Amino acid sequence: MPRTDTSYESAAALADPLPPAEPTATNSRRLAQELRTVRILWRRETIRFARNRLRVAMGLLTPLMFLLILGTGLQSAADGFDQYRAFLFPGVLLMALQAPAIAVGASIVWDRQSGFLRQVLAAPLSRGSILIGICLGGATSGALYSACVLTTAGVVNVPYAPSLLLVLLELALVSFAFTAFGVVAAVAITRPETFQIVIGLAMMPMLFLSGAMFPAGGLPGWLGAAVLLNPLSYGVDAIRRTMPGDGVVSYGGRVTGPERFGWTPPVLLEIGLIAFLALLAVGVASRHFARSR
Amino acid sequence: MSAVRAEGLSKLYGEQPAVVGLDLEVAAGEIFGFLGPNGAGKSTTIGMLSTLVRPTLGRAWVAGHDVLREPRAVRGRIGLVFQEPSLDEELTARENLWFQAELFGIARADARQRIAALLDLVDLTERQESLVRTFSGGMRRRLEIARGLLHAPRVLFLDEPTTGLDPQTRASIWEHLRRLRQERDITVFMTTHHLEEAENCDRIAIMDDGELVAQGTPEELKAVVGDDLVTLRTGDDQAAAAAVRESFGVPTEADGAGLRLRVPDGAAFVPRLCAGLTVPVHTVTVTPPTLDDVFLHYTGRTIREADDGPVSLADLAARR
Numbered sequence: 173m174p175r176t177d178t179s180y181e182s183a184a185a186l187a188d189p190l191p192p193a194e195p196t197a198t199n200s201r202r203l204a205q206e207l208r209t210v211r212i213l214w215r216r217e218t219i220r221f222a223r224n225r226l227r228v229a230m231g232l233l234t235p236l237m238f239l240l241i242l243g244t245g246l247q248s249a250a251d252g253f254d255q256y257r258a259f260l261f262p263g264v265l266l267m268a269l270q271a272p273a274i275a276v277g278a279s280i281v282w283d284r285q286s287g288f289l290r291q292v293l294a295a296p297l298s299r300g301s302i303l304i305g306i307c308l309g310g311a312t313s314g315a316l317y318s319a320c321v322l323t324t325a326g327v328v329n330v331p332y333a334p335s336l337l338l339v340l341l342e343l344a345l346v347s348f349a350f351t352a353f354g355v356v357a358a359v360a361i362t363r364p365e366t367f368q369i370v371i372g373l374a375m376m377p378m379l380f381l382s383g384a385m386f387p388a389g390g391l392p393g394w395l396g397a398a399v400l401l402n403p404l405s406y407g408v409d410a411i412r413r414t415m416p417g418d419g420v421v422s423y424g425g426r427v428t429g430p431e432r433f434g435w436t437p438p439v440l441l442e443i444g445l446i447a448f449l450a451l452l453a454v455g456v457a458s459r460h461f462a463r464s465r
Numbered sequence: 466m467s468a469v470r471a472e473g474l475s476k477l478y479g480e481q482p483a484v485v486g487l488d489l490e491v492a493a494g495e496i497f498g499f500l501g502p503n504g505a506g507k508s509t510t511i512g513m514l515s516t517l518v519r520p521t522l523g524r525a526w527v528a529g530h531d532v533l534r535e536p537r538a539v540r541g542r543i544g545l546v547f548q549e550p551s552l553d554e555e556l557t558a559r560e561n562l563w564f565q566a567e568l569f570g571i572a573r574a575d576a577r578q579r580i581a582a583l584l585d586l587v588d589l590t591e592r593q594e595s596l597v598r599t600f601s602g603g604m605r606r607r608l609e610i611a612r613g614l615l616h617a618p619r620v621l622f623l624d625e626p627t628t629g630l631d632p633q634t635r636a637s638i639w640e641h642l643r644r645l646r647q648e649r650d651i652t653v654f655m656t657t658h659h660l661e662e663a664e665n666c667d668r669i670a671i672m673d674d675g676e677l678v679a680q681g682t683p684e685e686l687k688a689v690v691g692d693d694l695v696t697l698r699t700g701d702d703q704a705a706a707a708a709v710r711e712s713f714g715v716p717t718e719a720d721g722a723g724l725r726l727r728v729p730d731g732a733a734f735v736p737r738l739c740a741g742l743t744v745p746v747h748t749v750t751v752t753p754p755t756l757d758d759v760f761l762h763y764t765g766r767t768i769r770e771a772d773d774g775p776v777s778l779a780d781l782a783a784r785r
């Protein structure tokens with residue numbers, strides 16, 4: 173539809189119609205309101221996270237099982253390579269944030285039927301900022317989950333160094349990207365059942381093909397190509413290279429990250445790629461979101 | 466200025482018409498009831514008026530703003546209470562209201578006052594710090610109404626506000642609505658398929674199969690039907706029916722429960738009726754016309770017959 177709605181309604185205007193203020197004042201006011209929206213949606217997620225400890229514990233169970241049971245088992249099975257758990261750590265961190273990030277997309281699908289989102293959509297806000305607020309909320313929630321897993325770093329011989337904070341930032345970014353991908357799927361798919369199937373089918377291969385479980389270098393051609401195409405590979409690699417400690421990047425001398433013709437993108441480029449894809453997803457989703465009524 | 470105005474408002478889902486050529490005018494300060502069976506197009510209409518469903522054809526203005534051209538202006542001036550629950554169960558009552566205040570850009574100090582006043586209005590002050598998860602259906606509904614009022618809307622849309630509530634809660638919600646109108650001079654636009662509820666409205670519109678079939682005050686609409694319903698049970702219904710037809714020229718309908726006939730002034734008719742019948746009369750009941758009769762009059766069926774299961778705004782969104 174044509175966007176002719178340029179006059180933003182301030183709180184005062186709700187009670188009494190005021191003549192429209194001059195454009196600059198209106199714009200900055202409008203921006204303030206959009207930011208407020210983003211903030212309250214974000215705040216809601218953190219409140220929910222803090223309140224539902226049981227759900228948090230359940231969400232952490234699977235990644236910790238991977239890390240402590242599968243990781244320990246494979247590490248003792250691999251003769252001479254005693255850093256498998258540290259190697260697996262970035263992947264496990266991503267597993268922890270996957271579920272809460274995707275839950276945001278799922279809630280959009282379900283909220284078509286009922287739930288809090290309908291009320292958000294009925295508020296005088298731009299669809300874009302609602303969507304960004306939702307994505308930041310999911311990103312925060314995911315980052316909080318992976319932060320919980322991150323505290324177990326010492327157990328797998330990753331030292332508690334300040335660079336873990338950088339790792340946390342990267343996790344927040346990947347979490348944002350995951351949320352955004354989930355949201356794109358959610359605005360494109362209207363049936364909850366279909367959404368669940370699509371997500372279920374996408375999540376596992378994305379993780380497996382990311383170099384999180386095994387080194388991405390030196391794989392058979394088809395598998396190597398799939399890893400190179402998977403955006404998550406770059407997230408895993410960036411996190412692995414930021415992670416403190418020396419056992420993490422090396423895997424018995426093999427290349428662990430996505431590499432082509434002996435070249436692996438620098439960490440910043442990898443991060444930039446993830447950020448770009450996330451923003452692209454938000455853009456696509458909010459366009460679609462705005463039209464779907 | 467009218468609070469709600471629609472001209473030829475229509476919505477098609479694919480080939481399926483949901484609302485057809487709706488013309489409507491609701492004056493400011495009215496409690497306007499939108500009556501019809503489930504599936505008549507009531508929720509679609511509320512969806513279009515509240516800018517959540519895009520009309521296929523036609524135009525509408527709510528609180529003086531065009532729903533298509535100025536959706537934001539409309540959204541800022543309306544309160545919306547959905548048929549389906551839309552509270553965040555993991556937040557407290559107060560936090561839910563706070564959330565809404567933030568979304569509508571209400572200044573903090575102002576929000577604090579309004580929230581306190583509204584919690585008081587819907588009798589939830591004592592439970593404001595409890596999680597909504599622990600609330601009963603009636604409490605949730607009241608909280609949703611409070612939330613719909615937080616930004617001081619001109620028009621409050623209520624989609625089946627009392628569905629699934631016990632009669633006591635329903636009565637208390639109505640009490641709140643009336644108090645509201647007195648205190649805040651707000652227009653209430655509600656849908657319902659409860660006839661008793663529609664009786665409480667200042668004006669009602671009857672909708673069936675996506676079309677508006679009648680509108681007016683409940684009294685006006687009932688006056689159209691006019692006649693009282695007389696139900697009588699006799700020793701021999703067949704003989705009685707024949708006698709009524711011969712002596713009074715009034716047609717009757719028979720069913721398992723007795724004979725039914727319609728006459729202008731039922732109370733005055735009963736003594737003459739009894740005097741004119743030779744068969745023993747067991748009971749006679751006179752019922753003034755109800756909105757169900759009105760519905761029957763306009764659509765040829767009762768509202769219960771027409772009901773084909775609940776349809777919510779959500780189903781419509783999924784259908785789009």
